[in-house]
Amino acid sequence: xxxxxxxxxxxxxxxxxxxxxxxxxxxxxxxxxxxxxxxxxxxxxxxxxxxxxxxxxxxxxxxxxxxxxxxxxxxxxxxxxxxxxxxxxxxxxxxxxxxxxxxxxxxxxxxxxxxxxxxxxxxxxxxxxxxxxxxxxxxxxxxxxxxxxxxxxxxxxxxxxxxxxxxxxxxxxxxxxxxxxxxxxxxxxxxxxxxxxxxxxxxxxxxxxxxxxxxxxxxxxxxxxxxxxxxxxxxxxxxxxx
Amino acid sequence: xxxxxxxxxxxxxxxxxxxxxxxxxxxxxxxxxxxxxxxxxxxxxxxxxxxxxxxxxxxxxxxxxxxxxxxxxxxxxxxxxxx
Numbered sequence: 001x002x003x004x005x006x007x008x009x010x011x012x013x014x015x016x017x018x019x020x021x022x023x024x025x026x027x028x029x030x031x032x033x034x035x036x037x038x039x040x041x042x043x044x045x046x047x048x049x050x051x052x053x054x055x056x057x058x059x060x061x062x063x064x065x066x067x068x069x070x071x072x073x074x075x076x077x078x079x080x081x082x083x084x085x086x087x088x089x090x091x092x093x094x095x096x097x098x099x100x101x102x103x104x105x106x107x108x109x110x111x112x113x114x115x116x117x118x119x120x121x122x123x124x125x126x127x128x129x130x131x132x133x134x135x136x137x138x139x140x141x142x143x144x145x146x147x148x149x150x151x152x153x154x155x156x157x158x159x160x161x162x163x164x165x166x167x168x169x170x171x172x173x174x175x176x177x178x179x180x181x182x183x184x185x186x187x188x189x190x191x192x193x194x195x196x197x198x199x200x201x202x203x204x205x206x207x208x209x210x211x212x213x214x215x216x217x218x219x220x221x222x223x224x225x226x227x228x229x230x231x232x233x234x235x236x237x238x239x240x241x242x
Numbered sequence: 243x244x245x246x247x248x249x250x251x252x253x254x255x256x257x258x259x260x261x262x263x264x265x266x267x268x269x270x271x272x273x274x275x276x277x278x279x280x281x282x283x284x285x286x287x288x289x290x291x292x293x294x295x296x297x298x299x300x301x302x303x304x305x306x307x308x309x310x311x312x313x314x315x316x317x318x319x320x321x322x323x324x325x
Contacts, residue, residue: 126288127292127295129257167284171258171285172291
């Protein structure tokens with residue numbers, strides 16, 4: 001059965017990993033890569049799978065951008081089957097020194113972006129009586145380190161939103177779940193110094209960083225038919241830290 | 243009972259997975275009152291989506307929805323003649 005899958009923040013390591021996993025899962029999966037400014041990785045993936053990958057302009061903090069994107073997807077594929085709210089960023093600072101901008105933009109991209117996305121697909125998925133929403137939160141939501149008051153708050157908010165929304169759409173055959181990745185080896189982590197990287201790795205009982213495929217596999221599973229009784233749940237993928 | 247009311251009742255039973263049959267829903271039974279079918283706001287949203295999809299019935303705000311969704315009769319009256 002042909003499925004349309006929208007992944008936001010699709011240009012990052014995790015986004016590309018998730019997109020690749022869906023493409024490999026089935027030849028009937030059509031993937032939409034939601035991107036904003038950066039799109040080089042997305043372009044590369046699209047060139048490799050020209051029939052099944054489309055790039056779509058999407059600013060997750062803008063309701064109109066969402067409405068337009070969903071309209072395009074529905075016009076092209078007739079259904080929107082899976083939404084992966086993966087877009088977000090962090091801007092670390094000790095709270096006492098955190099500026100308004102650092103606070104607000106992190107809340108906007110991570111939490112409000114996820115809210116906007118859920119709202120944009122809700123009616124379509126309920127009308128289909130079928131849908132899968134996977135929200136990428138973070139281990140920070142559960143085990144909040146210093147310097148991430150904004151990010152931890154936003155991601156904890158994503159978990160609350162996930163649990164509440166899941167109950168609202170359950171009867172319509174739509175599941176909504178959250179994933180909390182720990183330290184995953186992506187370009188985003190390259191912002192760390194080698195010492196920070198080593199310190200992070202030392203904290204993990206498995207003594208290694210996670211791979212994007214190891215998060216993507218969980219996303220693909222939650223989107224399957226067999227995962228149909230799992231909703232409002234939080235799955236951490238952290239090598240045992242928490 | 244006319245066909246439109248039957249269709250609305252069938253839609254309600256199927257979409258909302260009600261534990262009763264269409265025959266047990268009266269035309270004037272209050273849909274959201276505890277004395278009637280006792281449905282909740284989650285059911286209301288699903289009903290709004292299903293009615294729009296099936297009959298093209300648009301309910302732009304909560305106030306309108308509340309009034310239209312009182313009973314099968316009020317829903318039938320609101321369904322566009324062209325649908």
